[in-house]
C-alpha cells in the first residue's frame with residue numbers, strides 16, 4: 001500500500017484492471033487472481049523490494065563448496081541476502097530501486113524458488129512451506145483493498161514525505177506504521193457481512 005500511495009499511476013492502473021475484470025458489483029476472490037496479471041506483478045514487485053525475510057533462514061554448509069569464485073568451507077554459516085539481490089542493478093537493470101510492476105510484464109520470473117533473482121519465499125528443501133497460502137492471501141487481500149477503497153495519504157501530506165524506512169530484523173516491517181485514508185468505492189451492499 002505504501003508503494004502504491006507513492007505511485008498513483010500504478011494504483012490507477014491496478015484499479016482499472018480490477019474494474020475491467022471484476023466490475024463494481026462484487027469483491028475479488030481467489031479464482032480471479034489468474035485474470036489479474038497487473039495485480040500479480042504488483043505483488044512480485046513488492047516482494048522484490050520488500051522481502052518479508054531479507055536474509056532468509058540461515059544455512060550451514062555441510063561440505064566444502066565454491067560459489068561464484070568464493071570458497072565456502074564446511075561448517076560455514078551462510079546467509080542469502082535476498083534484499084540485496086532484489087536491488088542488484090546487474091540483475092534488474094537501471095533504476096532497480098524504483099517500484100515498477102511493468103518490469104514483470106511478459107517475464108516468466110516467479111516467486112516459486114526457481115528464479116534465483118527473486119526468492120521472497122526462499123528456495124530448496126527449507127523454502128517456505130506456506131507459499132501457497134501466503135501468496136494467495138497477499139494477492140487476494142491487496143486486490144480487495146485496492147478494489148474496495150479509494151486510497152490517499154492524510155490531508156496535506158505529499159507522497160514524497162511518506163517514510164519508507166524499514167526496521168531490520170529477522171523480518172522487515174515498516175519503521176513507522178502507514179497512515180492512509182480509505183473511502184469506499186463500491187456500492188454499499190457489497191460491504192455488508194454475508195449471512196451466517
Ligand code: HEM
Nearest residue numbers: 052053056057120121122123126127128129130133134135
Ligand atoms: C507472504 C507470506 C510469507 C512469506 C513471504 C514467507 C517467507 C518465508 C521465507 C523467506 C522462509 C525461509 C525460506 C528459506 O530460507 O529458504 C520461510 C520459512 C517458513 N515459512 Fe514462510 N512465508 C510466508 C507465509 C507463511 C505461511 C502462511 C506459513 C504457514 C502456514 C509459513 C510457514 C513457514 C515455515 C514453517 C517455514 C520454515 C521452513 C523450514 O525451515 O523448513 N510461511 N517463509
